[in-house]
């Protein structure tokens with residue numbers, strides 16, 4: 631049974647945005663993957679654990695959790711049908727029997743009460759219209775003293791490397807291509823999803839979302855690098871894949887590569903970015 635309350639997010643993640651994430655799943659895993667070390671170290675998933683992965687996307691973290699939890703299991707829940715489909719396909723390819731997926735809106739999903747030992751998320755928790763209700767629903771899904779561990783973006787300050795690089799890229803793209811004003815429902819929904827990415831970027835918002843259902847809340851900064859591609863040309867391909875209908879002249883493409891060249895390293899095009907690592911424990915009085 632699927633119950634959806636976050637309709638704008640459902641629209642976005644089941645439209646072009648979700649299909650883009652599904653098609654480019656390996657690139658997004660490379661982009662976000664440096665946060666996994668902190669996430670999994672804090673989650674301390676062990677054999678026999680039952681893990682919930684909130685907003686699991688194409689399921690990379692669900693599969694990693696399932697491997698650590700064996701003979702336990704990991705269940706990824708996501709509002710996006712294209713991403714759940716991709717997660718299932720990749721899990722079949724990789725052969726991870728302990729990982730499974732459910733299509734659902736985590737804010738309202740009918741989880742088995744107390745059915746999980748730990749809930750994790752790599753950037754899948756910022757998209758709730760009512761974060762207090764959503765985290766209460768996650769708490770109900772956890773057993774007594776069950777733990778919650780997630781990473782979410784920190785506010786990118788004006789001088790942040792990632793913000794500077796992407797800002798230059800966006801300005802160069804706008805200068806070098808025809809502006810195609812798109813005001814359709816898909817574009818507006820994708821805008822809502824991008825805006826929501828920052829909804830927990832201030833620690834007080836994280837505390838406000840969690841305090842009713844969780845205790846021992848810790849919010850720690852972790853510095854990571856985001857990986858945009860193996861080379862400037864590859865990173866431009868990835869960044870332009872977000873707007874496939876936009877036609878980009880060769881001279882603009884070359885200029886876009888130049889904006890990313892300062893970040894090219896022997897490990898690819900990487901920019902410094904920051905996430906919050908959040909850990910918490912279900913409150914005793916949060917009802918399962």
Ligand SMILES: C[S@@+](CC[C@H](N)C(=O)[O-])C[C@H]1O[C@@H](n2cnc3c(N)ncnc32)[C@H](O)[C@@H]1O
Nearest residue numbers: 643685686687708709710735736752753754757
């Ligand atoms: C930034 S992506 C991160 C995906 C994945 N955790 C990863 O690391 O690749 C955010 C994910 O949250 C999902 N999502 C957004 N709102 C949701 C909701 N209310 N319930 C469940 N999933 C949601 C999206 O479909 C998307 O897969």
